[in-house]
Amino acid sequence: MGAHDNELGAFLRAGRARVEPTDAGLARGLSKRRVRGLRREEVAVLAGVSADYYARLEQGRERNPSAQVIGAIGHALRLAPDAREHLYRLAGLNPRLGPDSARDLVHPSLLHLLEAFPQAAAYVLGPAFDVLATNSVADALLSPFGNERNMPRVLFTHPGAKTVFTEWETLRRSTVHALRLNAGRFPNDAAITRVVSELSDVSEEFRTLWADHNVGGLTRAFKVFEHPDVGRVELTYQTFDVTDAPGQLLLVGSPEPGSRSEEALTYLASMARPA
Numbered sequence: 082m083g084a085h086d087n088e089l090g091a092f093l094r095a096g097r098a099r100v101e102p103t104d105a106g107l108a109r110g111l112s113k114r115r116v117r118g119l120r121r122e123e124v125a126v127l128a129g130v131s132a133d134y135y136a137r138l139e140q141g142r143e144r145n146p147s148a149q150v151i152g153a154i155g156h157a158l159r160l161a162p163d164a165r166e167h168l169y170r171l172a173g174l175n176p177r178l179g180p181d182s183a184r185d186l187v188h189p190s191l192l193h194l195l196e197a198f199p200q201a202a203a204y205v206l207g208p209a210f211d212v213l214a215t216n217s218v219a220d221a222l223l224s225p226f227g228n229e230r231n232m233p234r235v236l237f238t239h240p241g242a243k244t245v246f247t248e249w250e251t252l253r254r255s256t257v258h259a260l261r262l263n264a265g266r267f268p269n270d271a272a273i274t275r276v277v278s279e280l281s282d283v284s285e286e287f288r289t290l291w292a293d294h295n296v297g298g299l300t301r302a303f304k305v306f307e308h309p310d311v312g313r314v315e316l317t318y319q320t321f322d323v324t325d326a327p328g329q330l331l332l333v334g335s336p337e338p339g340s341r342s343e344e345a346l347t348y349l350a351s352m353a354r355p356a
Contacts, residue, residue: 089171090139096158096168097124104159119158127157146172159189162325187214191323191331195219200346201335202316206232206299208263208328209272210256219334221349225309233260233276237284247305247313257290258297265296267328299330310352311345 098118105119105127119127125135130150137143138150151172155165187205195203195216202219204212212223212230225245226235236242236253243249264273280287299320306314316334323329336342 089168090141092168092171093124093139093154093158096160096164097121100159105157124154124157128153130154146174148174162188187329188323188326194331198333198335199350200343201333202346203331203333205323206330206332207272208267208270209233209276210260210263211272213329218346218350221310221352222306222308222314222334222346231276232256233280233287237280237287245307245309247307252304253286254290254295255297255299255302257287258295259299261291261294262296262298263328270328299332304334308345308349311348313342314345315340315342 097120098116100119102119102123105123107119107123121136121139122132125132128135128150130153134143135154138146138154148169151169151174152165155168160168191205192214195205195214198216199218202216202222204215204219204223207213210232212219212232215223223230225241226239229235229239233256236246236249236256246252260273260277263270264277267273277291281291301320302318304316304318306316308314314336316336318332318334321331321333323331336346
């Protein structure tokens with residue numbers, strides 16, 4: 082077993098020792114724990130891998146973990162962005178190329194913040210404008226698009242996009258301009274490359290807009306939705322950079338106080354709440 086494997090195993094052992102079971106959503110149990118922090122099998126459950134696989138990884142007997150697995154383990158160990166990037170490198174992976182790189186993982190505190198906007202649609206976008214996380218209102222607002230959560234794909238391939246987004250053409254242009262800006266900022270981002278390649282193959286409109294080489298960020302904007310459940314919804318969006326995860330954006334869409342749009346969001350929120 083080489084030094085590289087020893088470093089990875091030591092880092093994983095130290096990482097799970099620092100996580101309290103209750104912080105990871107696990108019950109402490111009545112019996113006294115023999116190890117500090119999380120057990121191997123608990124990390125495996127949280128990361129969605131088998132206990133045997135995780136044990137082999139920690140012991141250095143598994144030499145080729147995928148970026149998805151390393152990202153899931155980093156999330157299970159509640160690692161900060163810098164520590165997650167270090168974990169990728171110890172596993173022999175480039176954190177900038179992995180689909181679960183630091184900027185594509187939403188910090189728990191940001192997930193908590195999303196729910197602080199009960200009367201607004203709040204969500205986090207990744208560099209390729211994948212919707213990484215939503216509050217309940219935003220999830221209900223995007224429900225017409227089913228499981229598709231990449232906004233460029235929605236705008237250029239989903240048959241319902243033209244109906245739901247009243248300013249469909251304007252929104253498509255601004256999204257492509259912002260996607261090209263991100264392609265320059267993150268030239269090795271696999272998700273951006275994949276989306277651009279896919280849409281270039283299937284959409285002449287996307288190819289034309291992409292070939293214009295116009296760039297522009299997502300800024301404060303007024304958007305109008307025609308939602309199948311509540312009708313017209315008018316929102317003013319504010320966009321915030323997530324400073325500890327470059328490429329992530331927090332978008333918050335708020336209605337005019339006392340407006341019909343506010344009533345519509347209240348109704349969507351009530352639909353999203355568990356009975």
